[in-house]
Amino acid sequence: MTNTSRTTTGSTTNGASTGGGSPYASRPFRPGRIAVLAAATVAALFVSALPASAAPAPTGDGSPSAATEAARQRLVAAEPRPGARSVGLSPAQRAKSLRTAAGTGPATARALGLGDQEKLLPKDVVKDADGTVHTRYERTYAGLPVLGGDLVVPARPGDRTPTVSRTTDASVAVPTTTATVPAAAARKTALATAKADGTTETAADGAPRRVVWAEDGAATLAWESVVNGVREDGTPSELHVVTDARSGKKLAEFDRVHTGVGHGQFNGKVQVGSVRNGDVFELTDPQGGNHSTYDLDNTNSSGSGALVTDADDVWGDGTVADRQTAAVDAAYGARKTYDFYHDRFGRDGIAGDGIGAYSRVHYGTQYVNAFWSDACFCMTYGDGAGDANPLTELDVAAHEMSHGVTSVTADLIYSGESGGLNEGTSDIMAAAVEFFADNPSDVPDYTVGELIDINGDGTPLRYMDQPSKDGVSQDYWTPGTASLDPHYSSGVANHFFYLLAEGSGTKSVEGVAYDSPTYDDLPVPGIGLHNAINVWYRALTLYMTSGTDYADARTATLQAAADLFGRSSEVYETVGDTWAAVNVGERFVDHIAFATPAAQEAAVGQPASFRVTATTSRASGLTYEATDLPAGLTLDAATGLITGIPEEAGAHTPTITARTADSSLSRTFSWTVIPSGGDFFVNPGNVPIPDADPAGAESPLIVTGRDGNAPSDLQVTVDIVHTWRGDLAIDLVGPDGTVVRRLKAPDSSSADDVHETYTVDASALPADGTWKLRVTDVYARDTGYIDSWKLTF
Structure with missing residues (x-):
């Protein structure tokens, strides 16, 4: 399911359990009270965590061990700090x-x-x-x-x-705001992109607008074009295409209409808001921000359609034969979603402006989907296969309208990892709304599409406890996550949230069986649905931005947990451990999260630099110690930065120890120092190349012991890892700072990497001194690093 937006609290109650009973029903909601009746006192915060090294293994049948279950009960009982809850603003x-x-x-x-x-x-x-x-x-x-x-x-x-x-810490500045590529060319690229994506009936929505594109870190003057059309399944499309205003290269594309497959059709007998207007009642809910429901009469109209009305204020009959039935479900879903955000977080409407988003039912013919659009700020539902199965079930409404909440808060770009977080957020909020409503006609669960047989085999569309059961979604983060469709990369977020709420292993919630694994095969206890949704919502609305990826989401949720429960709390460390359970970051061991550093390589006589990073939940912070570093290298105890010039070749296995006031954690890794000198000098240290930054990257190479000038046939060997080699300009810079020669100019090549040896006449310069390889990425989007380079005399 998806959204139409464009591109960085609440106290809780307890009660999420592995047995029966809705965790939201355990303490009733009372409209007007913010953040679900914040407790007058706060339970004592836990300051000890379960170290990963001592984590109890699951029992033989996959159920949580007694120690894990005890930890879960403590965490579920934890109350957030009253000061961290949101104050509702009118x-x-x-x-x-x-x-x-x-x-x-x-x-x-x-x-x-x-x-x-x-x-x-x-x-x-x-x-x-x-x-x-x-x-x-x-x-x-x-x-x-x-x-x-x-x-x-x-x-x-x-x-x-x-x-x-x-989203970006980089300077937002461009050399000029004058485009060299005309708007018409950008528009043509956008139309071609839409057609290549399978969109029909395409039409550009006005002229492209000049923008500065900074989602990838570096700022680039660009054109943003909007193409409206219709996808193959009949869903409207509002495709945004961003192109470099200097080169014409496409930088990004993302759709603002977010679609999805629903869960079912009936919520049973429910209350819906209405108002009387003369002799008829209108399906407009004055208690839900005046949310109204409209009938599109099975057209693909972009308008609102006809307001649903009734003569006796008794709406629908529970069957698809009565067109009002779908309208009832849509109105119910909108109201429950509105109430959830209001009662849980003090949020007054999707946009926080007191206005209820409106709904449209009976869209298209046999349209098996539902979608949210920022353009109308409205929900739209199709009638499903054979126009006999409207996609108006509760968590469809909550999922799609939560895209609206995301659009007016973090505004996560719907591509890459931020797209997965956008889609995952809607699944997460939909599950929370289901538990909030606690409707017996739609038992709350952590699956998507369980009431409509979309797959034809009676299985759900998506599973939050083990996303890979759908055959395409990810259980755990990988380097390829960013390249997946957001519906599938969302699996990482969904799995994290399920584990955070309910914990790992086998269990039953509301009579539904789950069995959730972890990446490292270590258990996590879960902190309860109430606490988990508070952490996620606070992270979304206060700490995530449009370009947030999964590593950033870990940081955002840890900060939210620190706000709500304290940095030294057991909840804080459990949030970090749960991210590790989906392969994002490390678990806390003795209150320290410290990943084993990657293998390093340096060369004798060449400057080396490497920073080790760890985090702690302790207020005392961290200091670092090192043993067995290559001779010539030293560690800054306060920052973890290792610098220096290696003195001799050899293989080393340094150990870095991160310390708090009362604990420590050590990691050992390999560091190989290779010879450099004589006829060739090499610097194998990796240097990131900043994206679209005129300053570029420089890698120094110190040449010593060479008499006289450099030769006229100096060999320069360059190894660069980069996803679009045509973006790169490569210069050899002499010891006096002058460019000896441009080794490579930017070109049209879309191939990866540069592995070349160039012959350079450097006879006018002394051989000894510090030479530099300067690499500049002149266009945005693709990135890479200098892997190694050497001079052969």
């Missing part, structure tokens, strides 16, 4: 806060060190009970929208150095 208060943020935007931009041509435009504001105000900004550069320039700035009382969440 539409008027929210508007006033946004006006205030707009007035202070220039001062905030200066405080963040933004350039003179950069401006901040407030998009959203969230206030915590302790007085912290989180303001989400979009950014412009020289008046142009910056896609990927979004950031969230928290203003905590007494905090002079707030932690800012942003």
Whole structure:
């Protein structure tokens, strides 16, 4: 399922259990009370965690061990800090806060060190009970929208150095705002892209607009084109295509209409909101932000359709023969989703503006899908196969409308890993709404599509406890996750959330059986659905931005857990351990998460640099120690940065120890030092090449012991790993800083990598000194690094 948006709280109750009973029903919701009746007192925070090295193994039948279950019960019982819950803002208060943020935007931009041509435009504001105000900004550069320039700035009382969440830390600046590629060429590329994707009836929505594209880190002047059309299954498409305004190269594409397959058709006998207008009742819910439901009469209209009305305020009969039945389910789903966000988080409507998104039923003919569109800020449902199975079940509504919440908060770009997080967020929120509603006609569960036989074999469309059971989704993160369709890369998020809520192993929740594995075969206990959804929502709305990937999501959820439960809490470490269970980051062992460093290679006489990184839940922070480093290298105890010049060749196995005030964790890795000198000098150290950055990357090579000048046939061997070699300019820079020769100019080659030996006349320069290989990536999107280079005399 998907959304139509474009591109960085709540207290809880307890009760998610492995037995019967809805975790939301255990303490009833009362409209108007924010964040589900925050407790007057907070349970003691746990400060000890279950070290991974001592984690109890599951029992032989796959069920959690007694120790894991005991840990789960402690975690489920944990209460968030009252000060971290959201304070509900009325539409008027929210508007006033946004006006205030707009007035202070220039001062905030200066405080963040933004350039003179950069401006901040407030998009959203969230206030915590302790007085912290989180303001989400979009950014412009020289008046142009910056896609990927979004950031969230928290203003905590007494905090002079707030932690800012942003998509890119790179400078947002371009050499010129004048495009060399005409808008017409960008439009042509966009239309061709849409057609290649299988979109028909395509038409460009106005002229392309100039933007600064910064989603990939470096800023690039670009054109953003919008193409409207219809996909092969009849779903509307609003495809955004971003092209480099200097080269014409396509940088990105993402669709703003998010579609999906639903779960079923009936919610049983339910209450729906309506109003009387003369002699008829209208399906408009005044308690749900005046949400209205419309009938499209099986057309593909882009309009709202006809408002659903009735003479006696008794709607539908529970069968598809009555067209109102689908409207009832849609209205019910909209109201339950509205109530969930309001009662759990104090959110007044999908956009936080007090207005209920509207719904459209009976879209198209035999349309087996449902979708959310930011353009109309509305939900649309098809009638399914044979027009006899409307896709109006509760979690379809919650899933799709949650795309709307994502669009007005983190605005996760619907491609790459951020796309998977966008799609996964909607599955996560849909599951939470199901448990919140606790409707016996649709038993709450952690599966998608279980009530409609989409696959033809009675199986669900997706499984949160083990996503790979659908045959395509991922259980665990891999380097290939970013290349998958968001519906399948969402498996990592879904699996993480299920494990965080319920824990690993076999169990039954609401009578539904689950069996959830972990990447490292170690158990995780789960913190309960209430606590898990609080962590995810806070991370989404306060710390994720449009370009957040899975590693960033780990950081965001850890920060959310620290806010809610304390950095030294057991919940905090469980969040980190659960990410490790889906192969994102490391588990905490003795309160330290420390990945084994990758094997390193350096050369005698050449500068080397490598930073080891670890994190801790302890307030004391970390210091580092090292043994058996290659001679000539030293470790900075405070930062973990290893620097120096290796003195002799050999194979080494250094051990790095990260320490807190009361614990330590060591990791051993390999570091090979190869000879360098005589007739050839080599630097094998990896150097990242910044994307579309005129400064480029430089790798130094120190030449010593060579008398006289360099030869006229100096051999320069270059090994570069890069996904689009045509982007690269490669220069050999002499010891005096002058460019001896351009070894490679940018070209049209789309091939990967550069592995070449060039012959250079360097006879005008002394051989001894520091030579440099300078590599510049002149276009955005594709990235890489200098793997190794050498000079042969």
